[in-house]
Amino acid sequence: MAAFGSVFMPKMALATFDNNQWSESQIVSSDSIQLHPGAHVLHYSSTCFEGLKAFRHEDGSVHVFRMDQNIKRLAQSSRLLGLPELNEEQVAQMIKDIVAEFAADVPAPPGSMYIRPTHFGTEPAVGKAAAPSVTSMLYILLSPVGDYFAGGARALRLLLDESGMRCAPHMGMIKSGGNYASALQPTLKAKAEFQADQVLFCPKGDVTETGAANFLLVDGNEIITKKLDSSFLHGVTRSSILTLAADLGMTVTERDFTVSELLERAAKPGVEAMLSGTAAVLTSVGTLIHEGKDYSVGNGEIGPMATKLRAALNDIQWGKAEDKHNWLTKIA
Numbered sequence: 001m002a003a004f005g006s007v008f009m010p011k012m013a014l015a016t017f018d019n020n021q022w023s024e025s026q027i028v029s030s031d032s033i034q035l036h037p038g039a040h041v042l043h044y045s046s047t048c049f050e051g052l053k054a055f056r057h058e059d060g061s062v063h064v065f066r067m068d069q070n071i072k073r074l075a076q077s078s079r080l081l082g083l084p085e086l087n088e089e090q091v092a093q094m095i096k097d098i099v100a101e102f103a104a105d106v107p108a109p110p111g112s113m114y115i116r117p118t119h120f121g122t123e124p125a126v127g128k129a130a131a132p133s134v135t136s137m138l139y140i141l142l143s144p145v146g147d148y149f150a151g152g153a154r155a156l157r158l159l160l161d162e163s164g165m166r167c168a169p170h171m172g173m174i175k176s177g178g179n180y181a182s183a184l185q186p187t188l189k190a191k192a193e194f195q196a197d198q199v200l201f202c203p204k205g206d207v208t209e210t211g212a213a214n215f216l217l218v219d220g221n222e223i224i225t226k227k228l229d230s231s232f233l234h235g236v237t238r239s240s241i242l243t244l245a246a247d248l249g250m251t252v253t254e255r256d257f258t259v260s261e262l263l264e265r266a267a268k269p270g271v272e273a274m275l276s277g278t279a280a281v282l283t284s285v286g287t288l289i290h291e292g293k294d295y296s297v298g299n300g301e302i303g304p305m306a307t308k309l310r311a312a313l314n315d316i317q318w319g320k321a322e323d324k325h326n327w328l329t330k331i332a
């Protein structure tokens with residue numbers, strides 16, 4: 001099985017912004033773009049992206065999950081990066097068009113079609129370090145993906161990092177390339193030194209998120225996660241899981257919490273920690289590494305609540321449970 005996100009459909013939907021307007025969108029070859037070497041994105045990282053999925057149901061129909069939320073977030077990222085304002089209806093149509101084009105290639109569960117909208121500044125202008133690009137390119141790239149846990153699921157090891165941060169705090173809620181570049185070295189170091197899978201960034205003790213996933217804690221009937229602010233990415237999976245937890249009768253608490261509270265709670269039996277994101281949905285965290293020491297979360301294994309909440313979300317995505325919140329858009 002190819003690594004997640006390394007296989008692409010041969011065509012994508014593409015539109016460009018030039019002369020103050022968006023072009024008509026087109027379906028073009030996935031390897032057809034041209035960029036000037038002076039393009040703004042290549043020098044000043046004026047780029048943002050999204051990740052969402054289309055799912056095949058048992059009757060053969062194809063549905064995209066929470067497309068409106070991802071488009072809204074892409075529009076917000078674009079705005080905060082000074083990129084041309086998106087036409088959200090056009091983006092929705094581009095997603096529908098390209099998914100419809102490859103509807104027959106959408107893998108059946110547990111696979112799906114990963115959708116990667118990308119928007120970046122194309123103006124050839126290396127003098128614009130402190131000015132926005134007035135032209136841009138937007139495309140919707142597709143990647144069929146299999147079972148994320150094909151190699152077998154296991155509980156993750158997270159290094160708690162209290163000294164660094166994932167990215168500049170005012171960039172946190174922008175899904176932008178530079179933020180991942182910024183988190184890469186701390187993550188590689190944590191892997192090499194502590195065999196950690198990810199770094200949980202906790203600047204000055206404030207528990208935020210990892211390089212590409214939100215962090216949630218389950219203690220008895222309560223699910224706890226950091227309340228939304230501009231310092232971290234507002235995950236669609238995070239919000240979906242909180243909604244499903246409330247549907248299951250759990251108490252949903254969105255508030256700030258510290259590393260010391262996290263370590264104290266994690267030591268209690270039955271407590272679970274998890275990471276949420278579109279790629280893996282929900283993954284159990286078994287171990288927290290703090291100041292060189294390992295701390296098990298609950299029994300250190302995959303937890304029953306993570307499994308239950310993930311199944312509740314998957315059941316909606318796969319058409320096995322009622323889509324009460326209208327999260328699916330039927331494409332084909």
Ligand SMILES: *Cc1c(COP(=O)(O)O)cnc(C)c1O
Pocket residue numbers: 051175209210211212213214233234235236237238276277278279
């Ligand atoms: C994409 C991402 C998430 C998860 O967002 P989803 O909408 O749930 O996929 C969380 N944190 C970061 C930093 C991300 O890039």
